[in-house]
Amino acid sequence: MFGFGKLNAAVVGTGYMASRMSDVLSTVGTVRPYAVVSRDLDRALQFGRENGYKKVYDSMKNMLDDKKVDFVYIATPASEHAEQVRMCIERGKPVLCETPIALTSAEAESLFSLASSLDVLVVEAVHVRFLPFFKQIVSVISSGEIGNPVMLTANIASDIENVTRLQRPSLGGGALGDLGYFLLNFSSMVFGDKIKRIQSSCVFTPMRVDRQLNITLQFKDDRMAVLSCTTSGNGESRAVIQGTKGYMVIENLLNFETITVYGSKRNKTGFYKRPKQKNEYEFELVAFIAAMKAGWKECPEIPHAQSVSIMHMMDFIRRQLGISYEDIQTSPLPVLPHSGTAADVQQLGTEEAAIPSFVSFHDGAHLVQETVEAVPAAEEKPAQTVSEDTVSADSASKDSASKDSVSIETVFTDSFSDDSSSEDAASQRTEEIPEEMKKAGSEEDAPESVVTDPAAMWDDTSE
Numbered sequence: 001m002f003g004f005g006k007l008n009a010a011v012v013g014t015g016y017m018a019s020r021m022s023d024v025l026s027t028v029g030t031v032r033p034y035a036v037v038s039r040d041l042d043r044a045l046q047f048g049r050e051n052g053y054k055k056v057y058d059s060m061k062n063m064l065d066d067k068k069v070d071f072v073y074i075a076t077p078a079s080e081h082a083e084q085v086r087m088c089i090e091r092g093k094p095v096l097c098e099t100p101i102a103l104t105s106a107e108a109e110s111l112f113s114l115a116s117s118l119d120v121l122v123v124e125a126v127h128v129r130f131l132p133f134f135k136q137i138v139s140v141i142s143s144g145e146i147g148n149p150v151m152l153t154a155n156i157a158s159d160i161e162n163v164t165r166l167q168r169p170s171l172g173g174g175a176l177g178d179l180g181y182f183l184l185n186f187s188s189m190v191f192g193d194k195i196k197r198i199q200s201s202c203v204f205t206p207m208r209v210d211r212q213l214n215i216t217l218q219f220k221d222d223r224m225a226v227l228s229c230t231t232s233g234n235g236e237s238r239a240v241i242q243g244t245k246g247y248m249v250i251e252n253l254l255n256f257e258t259i260t261v262y263g264s265k266r267n268k269t270g271f272y273k274r275p276k277q278k279n280e281y282e283f284e285l286v287a288f289i290a291a292m293k294a295g296w297k298e299c300p301e302i303p304h305a306q307s308v309s310i311m312h313m314m315d316f317i318r319r320q321l322g323i324s325y326e327d328i329q330t331s332p333l334p335v336l337p338h339s340g341t342a343a344d345v346q347q348l349g350t351e352e353a354a355i356p357s358f359v360s361f362h363d364g365a366h367l368v369q370e371t372v373e374a375v376p377a378a379e380e381k382p383a384q385t386v387s388e389d390t391v392s393a394d395s396a397s398k399d400s401a402s403k404d405s406v407s408i409e410t411v412f413t414d415s416f417s418d419d420s421s422s423e424d425a426a427s428q429r430t431e432e433i434p435e436e437m438k439k440a441g442s443e444e445d446a447p448e449s450v451v452t453d454p455a456a457m458w459d460d461t462s463e
Contacts, residue, residue, distance in 0.1 A: 007289065008034035008068050010093075012060065012084060013075035014047040017098055021073055022051040024282045030289055034070075037063045060084060064091040071292060073125075074098060077165045078172030079325070082107045085122060089114050094121040096288045099181050103172050103325060105311035112304040116297060123288050123299045124307045126185050130283040130299075133256040133274045134189065137241075140248055141190075145261055145269065147245030152190055152225040154183050156253055157235030161211055166231055170327045174210040175202065176317060179229035184310050186253055187217060187225040190241065193309050194220045200317050210323055255280035 025033045035055040038044035048056040057063040071094040082102040088095040101124040102108040115122040156179045166173035197218040202210040211232050217225040239250045246263045261270035291299050
């Protein structure tokens with residue numbers, strides 16, 4: 001399908017991640033920056049000139065009509081991902097999409113099903129799963145140096161709250177969908193996905209975007225992972241894996257830098273440093289290109305079943321905390337004394353409980369409706385030529401986000417809520433898994449950490 005020449009990459013978006021990937025495209029010898037897409041044509045033109053792109057489009061449709069585009073990298077707000085990935089799949093273009101690939105597990109399953117039926121490569125760009133230095137983490141654990149791992153703590157602090165995508169729920173922003181997504185993936189990489197209970201809490205901005213988050217995962221073998229992140233301040237990005245004979249400290253969870261190993265008496269027994277690299281995103285691109293050339297439809301580092309597994313956890317945590325993707329008007333908004341949990345609501349006095357109706361707390365049974373803001377189509381514009389032979393532009397059109405499939409809500413034990421008095425509420429919190437989901441995926445093809453039987457993954461083993 002692909003020849004021996006360089007592959008032409010089209011990048012959708014002109015923000016931070018698009019810039020970082022452009023750096024990689026310019027250094028990996030098998031690809032080259034070819035086209036950039038943005039609704040803001042002036043910004044796209046500037047980005048194209050600065051990063052060596054040959055063409056500029058302000059329309060996904062017209063970019064996908066370009067037969068010279070070999071693959072697409074998507075780096076737009078999360079609210080746009082599902083529809084843009086769907087457009088690429090329908091046009092037969094291999095696509096590497098930034099995290100999360102969709103806003104819900106139902107959207108993700110729909111995309112992967114479509115990709116499978118049309119034989120198109122689709123990969124979620126969870127770059128930490130591609131970092132080669134993670135093999136060193138696995139090696140230390142496998143060596144038995146820290147004994148049997150029993151607990152994991154991980155946290156990330158990054159003051160990115162003023163970034164546009166993190167200010168509006170309709171853009172899919174928030175601590176959970178940004179930093180929390182990587183924490184859930186890291187926990188999965190180390191301990192797997194056989195979880196029996198999730199407890200979580202968060203602090204919201206006035207626009208009801210989750211700004212600080214804490215998640216506790218209890219696994220079926222009674223190991224635990226405690227994950228926390230904030231978008232409101234700067235701090236450490238590290239994980240500690242505690243074992244029966246010692247522990248290990250991993251610095252920089254977004255680009256593993258060092259591993260320090262300690263014995264049971266806190267004596268330092270080992271130290272490992274990451275080898276030199278171009279940047280942390282080169283490895284996912286190299287793996288994606290290899291998958292393209294091999295004719296694969298997913299990357300072994302992040303199979304579709306694994307992406308869906310993480311998305312199911314995301315769905316559950318959002319429901320647990322009452323996180324919605326609907327923009328909420330918040331003026332005037334009183335100071336909220338609690339994090340928005342069902343338990344907290346029960347502790348509020350009469351005066352404190354009198355908060356506006358738009359602040360709706362999760363009651364342990366109610367499922368928050370999730371919506372994606374539709375983006376209006378731009379007016380048709382005549383093609384523009386910016387330089388003699390390097391940049392051309394096409395007209396814009398934008399479809400609203402698509403939700404073809406019905407969300408299948410299957411949940412963990414809701415230890416977060418004390419409301420267990422109603423049989424009706426309990427019936428809303430646990431739903432039967434359709435047979436087609438139970439049969440999805442192959443036990444042979446899936447890596448060990450991926451649970452291909454959703455019924456096993458969401459088994460309620462609460463005592």
